[in-house]
Amino acid sequence: MIKVENLTKKFETITAVENISFDINESEIFGFLGPNGAGKTTTIRMLSTLISQTSGKITIDNRSPESDGEYIRSIIGLLTESPGMYEKISAYDNLDYYSSFYSISNTIRKNNIKKYLKMFDLWDRKDDLAGTYSKGMKQKLALSRALIHEPKILFLDEPTAGLDPESAHMVRNFIESQKKEKTTVFLCTHNLEEASNLSDRVCIIKRKIIRIATLSELQSDDKNKRVEIVFTDDADRYIKLLEEIDEIKNIQSDKNKATLVIEKPEISNPIIIKKLVDSGAQVLYFNEIKATLEEIYLDLIKDEEAK
Ligand SMILES: Nc1ncnc2c1ncn2[C@@H]1O[C@H](COP(=O)(O)OP(=O)(O)OP(=O)(O)O)[C@@H](O)[C@H]1O
Ligand SMILES: [Mg+2]
Numbered sequence: 322m323i324k325v326e327n328l329t330k331k332f333e334t335i336t337a338v339e340n341i342s343f344d345i346n347e348s349e350i351f352g353f354l355g356p357n358g359a360g361k362t363t364t365i366r367m368l369s370t371l372i373s374q375t376s377g378k379i380t381i382d383n384r385s386p387e388s389d390g391e392y393i394r395s396i397i398g399l400l401t402e403s404p405g406m407y408e409k410i411s412a413y414d415n416l417d418y419y420s421s422f423y424s425i426s427n428t429i430r431k432n433n434i435k436k437y438l439k440m441f442d443l444w445d446r447k448d449d450l451a452g453t454y455s456k457g458m459k460q461k462l463a464l465s466r467a468l469i470h471e472p473k474i475l476f477l478d479e480p481t482a483g484l485d486p487e488s489a490h491m492v493r494n495f496i497e498s499q500k501k502e503k504t505t506v507f508l509c510t511h512n513l514e515e516a517s518n519l520s521d522r523v524c525i526i527k528r529k530i531i532r533i534a535t536l537s538e539l540q541s542d543d544k545n546k547r548v549e550i551v552f553t554d555d556a557d558r559y560i561k562l563l564e565e566i567d568e569i570k571n572i573q574s575d576k577n578k579a580t581l582v583i584e585k586p587e588i589s590n591p592i593i594i595k596k597l598v599d600s601g602a603q604v605l606y607f608n609e610i611k612a613t614l615e616e617i618y619l620d621l622i623k624d625e626e627a628k
Contacts, residue, residue, distance in 0.1 A: 322345055322346060322347045322349070322382060322473075322474060322505045323343075323344070323345040323351075323368065323379075323380070323474065323505065324343075324345075324380040324381075325341060325342055325343050325344075325364075325368070325378070325379055326342050326379075326380075327342055327376065327378065328340070328341050328364070328367065328374055328376075328377035328378070329374065329377050330360070330363050330364075330367060330374055330375050331375045337360045337363040337528065338360040338363050338367075338526075339360075340377070340529060341360075341526065341529065343530070343533055345507065346505070347473075347503055347505055348502075348503040348505060349505055349506075349521045350497075350499075350506040350520050350521050351505075351506065351507050351508065351521070351524065352508050352510065352517075352519065352520030352523035352524065353507060353508060353523075353526065354513070354516055354523055354525050354526070355525060355531075359527045359528060361478070361509045361526065362402050362509070365399075365401075365476050365478050365507065367386075368381065368507065369393075369394075369397055369399045369476050370394055373386070381474065382396060382473065382474070395424070397473070397475070397476060398467035398468055398469075398470065398472035398474070398475045398476070399467055399475075399476045400463055400464055400467040400475075400476065400478055401478055402478045402479060404463035406452075406459065406463065406466075407451060408450060408452025409452060410450065410451065411447065411448045411449060412443060412447050412449060412451050412454065412462050413434065413438070413448060415451050415462065416437070416438070416462075416465055416469055417430070419469065420433070420434065425471075430469070433468075433470075433471065434465075434469065437464075437468055438465060440491075441464065441465055441488070441491075442488075443458060443461055443465070456483045457484050457485055457488060460482070461484070461488060464477075464480060472504070473503075473504060474504065474505045474507070475496075475499065475504055475505070476507045477506065477507065477510075478509045479509055479510055479511065480496070480508070481493065481510070481512060481515060482510075482511075493515060493518070497519060513613070513614045513615040513618055514613075514614070516614060517536055517613065517614035517615075520536070521535065522534060522535050523535075523539075523614065525618060525621055525622070527622065531621050532621055536614055539612075539617045543612045543617060545582050546582070546583055546586050546609070547581065547582055547609075547610040547612070548580075548590065548607065548608065548609055548610065549580050549581075549610050550578070550597070550607050550608075551577060551605045551607075552577045552578075552603055552604060553605050554577060556574040556577050556579040557574055559579065559597065560572060560574055562596060562597070562600055563579065563581065563593070563596075565596075566589070566592060566593055566596060568583055568589035568592060568593075569581050569582070569583055569589065569593070570582045570584065577605075580610070581593070586609070590607075
């Protein structure tokens with residue numbers, strides 16, 4: 322649905338995005354992650370036809386922004402980083418105005434304005450001037466604007482930033498529900514738990530692409546795997562025994578729990594289990610602990626900075 326080949330964007334002295342390539346499938350949620358200034362918003366702006374690239378190729382629904390910008394704009398919904406609305410007209414009139422650019426029938430338009438204002442809990446305030454809305458209310462209004470024409474592709478630049486927990490939860494549920502509608506979602510976020518829960522794949526970028534993978538691919542590539550052993554008695558009793566096992570890189574204990582860092586579970590775990598059983602240790606649980614996206618992300622960024 323979205324194909325990017327060797328895309329580069331230079332701003333005078335700065336190269337914001339350098340030679341990035343990826344392919345996003347229909348109905349995929351693609352988490353786009355990276356530190357401040359990594360080039361995420363710049364990429365969204367190129368993909369949504371707001372700015373042109375310095376070099377490289379963009380294809381959206383088999384069309385290119387250079388020759389079919391109008392078509393692309395009609396099938397995408399965009400939530401920008403700092404969305405602007407007409408502050409001196411009502412929220413309803415803002416949506417009415419923006420939706421008038423799309424070729425959707427008046428009935429669908431009216432229904433959708435109502436649907437999204439209700440969904441985001443703004444219906445009671447629909448006649449208030451947009452300028453009088455709070456930050457989070459403006460964000461929800463901007464999201465409604467991005468959705469009003471039921472786009473096939475959604476570009477969301479930090480959609481839950483500034484939202485209260487309940488609204489953020491609702492927006493996340495909404496993004497998840499877009500799978501059923503076969504909407505493709507390009508999701509920029511600094512909330513790594515959100516990215517981890519929603520994304521089919523994540524792309525970690527810092528001007529160049531660091532990694533594109535599913536969460537489970539990232540977890541299985543992680544060099545430092547962890548297991549947790551829960552004993553029926555104090556874990557400290559077994560530390561000495563565990564320290565004798567060369568395959569264990571690190572051991573930490575807390576009450577009746579020991580957390581071990583290992584590299585190759587398929588080799589280490591049978592050795593650890595045998596040693597514990599032979600010594601008569603009272604093991605209640607032996608669990609794999611998967612790294613979180615946050616831990617993996619921080620490691621990848623650190624490795625990149627060390628290069
Ligand atoms: N219009 C512009 N003119 C000059 N430099 C720009 C322009 N837009 C972006 N940049 C630069 O490009 C780089 C990437 O910026 P971008 O906004 O894409 O980052 P980002 O990944 O969205 O960061 P954040 O997480 O802070 O939103 C930054 O160094 C920024 O200063
Ligand atoms: Mg940004």
